Amino acid sequence: MYVGTLSFDLLLGDIHSLKEKRSVVRPIVAELQRKFAVCAAEVDHLDLHRRAGIGLAVVSGDAAHLTDVLDRCERLVAARPEVELLSVRRRLHGDDD
DSSP: OEEEEEEEEEEESSOOSHHHHHHHHHHHHHHHHHHHOOEEEEEEOTTOSSEEEEEEEEEESOHHHHHHHHHHHHHHHHTOTTEEEEEEEEEEEOTTO
């Protein structure tokens, strides 16, 4: 069994309230969950309206499949025009850990 996680640190564009922030972050989280069957949530910078932290986790029986899913998730978030991807942190855990 392999577990992979991604943590995204995002800078949001012209956002002036937490309500506007939710209207940008929630669709990203929902798309990640729908397209890739991952567990995703906003996990950091909850009280800042121009920053967001999104975390996701994937469980797979195959390391190659896990890496492919994480790569596609990262590309999806990086391609969103309304956010600037500041950093991505990736962790992989296998049976040997």
